[in-house]
Amino acid sequence: MQRLKILKTHYITHNVKRFVLEKPSNFEYSPGQSAYISIGLPGWEDQKRPFTFSSLQHWDYLEFIIKIYEDHKGVTAQLGKLNTGDELLLHDIFGTIQYKGPGIFIAGGTGITPFIAIFRALFESGNLRNLALLYSNKTKDDIILHDELTKMLGPAYRNVFTQEGVIGFRERRIDRKFLIETIGDFSSRFYVCGPEIFTAEICDALISLGANPEYLII
Numbered sequence: 001m002q003r004l005k006i007l008k009t010h011y012i013t014h015n016v017k018r019f020v021l022e023k024p025s026n027f028e029y030s031p032g033q034s035a036y037i038s039i040g041l042p043g044w045e046d047q048k049r050p051f052t053f054s055s056l057q058h059w060d061y062l063e064f065i066i067k068i069y070e071d072h073k074g075v076t077a078q079l080g081k082l083n084t085g086d087e088l089l090l091h092d093i094f095g096t097i098q099y100k101g102p103g104i105f106i107a108g109g110t111g112i113t114p115f116i117a118i119f120r121a122l123f124e125s126g127n128l129r130n131l132a133l134l135y136s137n138k139t140k141d142d143i144i145l146h147d148e149l150t151k152m153l154g155p156a157y158r159n160v161f162t163q164e165g166v167i168g169f170r171e172r173r174i175d176r177k178f179l180i181e182t183i184g185d186f187s188s189r190f191y192v193c194g195p196e197i198f199t200a201e202i203c204d205a206l207i208s209l210g211a212n213p214e215y216l217i218i
């Protein structure tokens with residue numbers, strides 16, 4: 001376990017907060033990996049929750065992008081109250097989504113976080129090619145790092161809004177019909193990350209449309 005100071009923290013959407021933490025020396029992790037984190041305050045130290053690194057190994061700080069759920073009255077609500085100088089505890093690190101080659105990335109809400117690290121690594125090394133992102137959110141105010149995703153992915157980045165309610169935006173879900181209209185080739189590799197129901201529905205639809213279950217990275 002490592003006790004790490006928050007170097008910087010601010011809201012990047014109305015309910016998503018970015019945390020920049022000091023990086024322990026000789027610390028190793030890779031894009032798509034997550035860590036159990038708790039808050040370094042009495043009563044909170046044993047309350048561990050999983051979050052994904054959005055920073056890259058060679059950066060001199062760690063970054064997490066965290067959605068704050070005020071109504072859960074749990075760890076993220078408390079994280080919402082923390083400031084520079086407060087401390088977080090970094091516990092075990094574990095692998096979640098790993099980049100296995102070009103494909104179509106489908107994210108719902110904070111499910112974008114493992115993809116951010118993967119895209120950043122590929123972008124930095126000049127290898128961000130032959131992939132596309134379908135990113136679903138309730139409204140455009142919920143999008144995480146829209147400008148950076150646009151810069152990295154250009155036309156390969158597409159937003160889907162489930163509750164936009166604004167003229168000119170189509171309210172849609174990423175469902176079977178959407179996938180048929182949007183994806184020509186189901187022999188591609190697919191990366192899917194988001195809430196459990198989102199992931200399960202999309203994976204079922206992809207498989208029923210001919211995707212190879214071995215090419216699904218969830």
Ligand SMILES: Cc1cc2nc3c(=O)[nH]c(=O)nc-3n(C[C@H](O)[C@H](O)[C@H](O)COP(=O)(O)OP(=O)(O)OC[C@H]3O[C@@H](n4cnc5c(N)ncnc54)[C@H](O)[C@@H]3O)c2cc1C
Pocket residue numbers: 034049050051052053064065066067068069071072073074075076077096110113114
């Ligand atoms: C591998 C992995 C990586 C993740 N990475 C990230 C990431 O990078 N960024 C990110 O933002 N999230 C990420 N998550 C999700 C994140 O872990 C959860 O949002 C977080 O654990 C929520 O913690 P919490 O204590 O605030 O709330 P919870 O632990 O969800 O809930 C605390 C309490 O609130 C109550 N509660 C639960 N649901 C509700 C509800 N809908 N309404 C009211 N009360 C409720 C329950 O009593 C519960 O005990 C990741 C999850 C996993 C599995």
